[in-house]
Each structure stands twice: as C-alpha cells, then as structure tokens.
Amino acid sequence: MTTEAKEDVGVELIRARGKLYHFVDGAFTLLKEDVQASIVRDRKGERQGYASFSMCVYDEKGKKVTHQEIDNSLLARFYSSELSIVWVVFLNDQRVSLSVKFEDPQSFVKFRNQYSVCLYEVSNPTAFDDLKEEDQKYVMESERDDIVMEEADEDDQDEGQNSFLDDPRDGAKVANSPDEHNRHLAVAYNNDRTFVIRGKHMGVFRADDEGMKFNTLVKIKDQKSTAFAPSQVLLHEQDRSMLFLNPDDKEKIYRMDLERGDIVNEFKAPNASVNTMSASSKYANLNPGQEFLGINKNQMMRFDPRDRDFVVQKKQYASGTKTNFTNLAATGAGYVAIGSENGDIRLYNEVGKIAKTHLSGLGDPIIGIDTTEDGAFILATTKTYILVVDTRVKGEVKGGFLKSMGKNKPIPVKLAIKPTDIMKHKMKEISFTPAHFNVGRSLERSIVASTGPFIVTWNFRHVKQGKLETYQIKRYKDNIVADNFAFDDEERIIVTLPDDVTVNRLRSRR
16 A cells, blocks of 8 residues: 655655664664655656656654665665665765665565666566566565575585786787777687777787787778778688677678688578677587677577578567677577567577567666577676576476476576675776676586676675675776686676776685
8 A cells, every 4th residue: 555755756665664773984883763655646647748756764753864766776785694784875075875774674675676667677678467377576686685596505605716817927918909999809619819908909919928919900991991890790601710709880781801801702681680699508609600690679590691581590689679689699509599678588499480488577678698608698788787588497307498487487686796896896887897607618607797996706605595796896907898708717707998908817715
C-alpha cells in the first residue's frame, strides 16, 4: 500500500527505519540515530510520461535530511551482512558517501527489492508489472550481494587475491602520430604481438622481459589508398590477418595481411551494415579457419570469405522487435551471447536460429560481453557495473545456450566499485571498459576491467563464491583506453593509455 510522501513530492512506495551514517576519514560515522528512509514515485515524471523516483531520508522529527533521484549515478550498493545501503552523492560540490543501516532484515530486503524495481523502471521503457514472473524475479533481486554460484572447497582456503606489482619499466609509444590517440587494442594469441589502433594508423608492439617495445607503424587505407580510422578490429586466421570495420562504409569488412601491412580484401555484406564483429568461437584464432560473426542492431550473421555469398547464415529480427544489438561473444563450442542497448542478453546455440534464452535487461546498455570457454558464465559490461551471469541450470546437463532457462533464470551478480573505494581513490565518473576473462589453455580465474585511470581485477573464483569486493585496484597516470590479458598468462595484462602501451604484472597468491 502506498501513502502520500511528505511535502507532496509524490507517492511513497516504501518507508523503513534505520540509522544514517556518513563516510569520513576512512570510516563510517553515525550522523543520525533514528531516521526513516523512503522511496517516492515523483509526480513530475508521471505528468511528463516517464518513470522518476527519489530516495529520501527523514530525521526523527520528520525533517528531510537528504533527497536524491534514483539512477545509476548514485552508485548504490546493498550489503546483506550489514543490512545497509551505501551510496555516493555530490553535496556542496563535494562527493559524499552516505549509508542507512536498517533495523531488521525484513525492512532491508523490502527496501532493496523496491529500489531494484525503481532502478529498472527509470532505465527501461517496459514497466516492471508487464514482465513475466521469472523476469520480475531477475530484476527484483539484481541488487543482491549474497549470491553464491559455487561453494568453496578445501583447495580454495589458501587461495588469495592477485596483487599488482610495482613495475618500473616504461610503456611504449606509437611514433609519428602526435595528433591522434590510441583507441583500440588487439592482443595476439599465436605470438607476442600487440596491435593498437591510433586514428588512421596501427601500431605494432612486441612484449618481452623488458616490457613493451614498439615495432612498426602501419597506415590503414583501403584498396583505393583512402585512409580511414576503424571503428573495430578483429585478429583473424592465427593472427596473420586483421579485420577492420570502417564507420563511413558499414557494409564493408576489410582484411589486412599483417605480414604485408596492406589491406588485400574488401568483403561486402549485401544490404546489411555490420556494427560489431566477433570470432566464430572463443579460440577460433588459434586455427586457420576463416569464418567469423557480425551483428547490427537487428541482425546476427556468420561470414565466410570463401563463399560467394559471404553471408552464410543470418537471423534478422523485424525492426519493431527493437533488439538493438550492441556486441557479441562466442563460446568454445561456437554458441553465441549477444548484448543490447537495453541490457537484454540473448543466448543462441546456432546463428540463424531463435534465441534459446532471453534474459531481460536491467535497462543499461551493454558495452562489452565475454564468455568462459565452456559457456557456463557471461560477463556483460555496462557503464557503471559488470554483470556476471551463470548460464547453467541446476540438475540439468543443458544450460541456457541449449534450452530455455524459463523459471530457472539466474539471479545476476553485479560487480562494481564500492562507494567507499570511490571516496578513498577520489574517483570521478565511473565508466568501465569492457571486462574480460583471462584467456588461454587454463580455466578462467581472473577478470579485468578499468574505469578512468584505474585498472581493476577480480579473482573469478572468489566472485563465484559471493566475494564480490575482494578486487585489486591500481592507478595509472592517464585514463585507460583498453586492457586485456596476454594469452596463456593471467599475470600479464596489456594496458593501453591514450599515448602509451604497457604491461601490467600481477603477483599470484595461489
């Protein structure tokens, strides 16, 4: 039952008693002994046709202490062990972290669930009440911090978190392009090469015991000698080729022979633009195969340059479906996960078929997606958090790529930076680069992403055990453009800055 909130700001959806804390000098200090936290549906949003909610805190006399509009900029985190919510706000031009500790578990859970629903509705055109029951559960529990995907065993007891090494070695710079900056990164699987796109040029680097060494600079130009700055790159054919997308001609895909440094083929997708490419399977680039995948907003395609039609499989959705695909990734078996602008994730066992599983989005665009080799887990990166999705179905052999998960849809796990760490490191806007699992012949054990000048790594086994905030942070001198693990070496991360490329080293504590 809803009631009118104080000061007639809207309809109150929930109210819960607790204590208000303020994060000062590295610790939380009690600010108000007795407060009531409230979530309100704002009238202004209703009148203008969009969802808008506010979180308010009142003191024991009913006076409003703080009031913030609910959206991802609050960077709110819920802590079940403390029965608390912690968030970040700007007050008097300063960033402040506040927390409400609720007086009982029931109040905490109800408040967390209501907050999750409101956060969904401000980011998504679909009303929460219009979702299927299993999708409502998926959304409502998306802010939980106590999801255990795998229990710890005896071998886990001595496993610690990797830590960053202080590395005095300098990074390498791309020569002769002072007016351009690094944008894209591609790390080879079959040799020690790293490729960095810098405007209309591609820098080639070599990693050795001394760090990164600049090798050569290649100008990117089509077969008519017209230079262009690619919107995406993809290593191909055992690192002997590089595929490029040209933002000015989205129906073409360009193939560069890396030994020659020239674009030698231009492939055309008939009547279809290509926004994003992916390997046809997780480690397809270890083999000489030529097939690869691509998507645009409402199509997924499999390409084979050897075929006269080039597009050998495709699945096209009607424009009214509004799939709004953004990126994709393939498992070792070639199953495909596709993310979208509204946060939806679709799982396919084959290109050209309908999705076996459709996970409703939380409303935030997915800017990057990755999978484990076996397809059991997906990383879906948004601007302010990274979703870890378990595609397995308990008691079943087939997971979400092979059959509809239906009511067995997983509760998504959110990886994010703690509000207190945002304060500690004086972070500005949170804006993640696409997160990646480590790659190679061993199981996935680490996750890497970055925001601003900070690189962040998570121990994946800890994440599966529900330890979401045992990450490591390292600051660089400049904002990080892209990062990824070296192949078969999870203790070596290639980091691209606007004008440098460097190797970050981790110390394993296993």
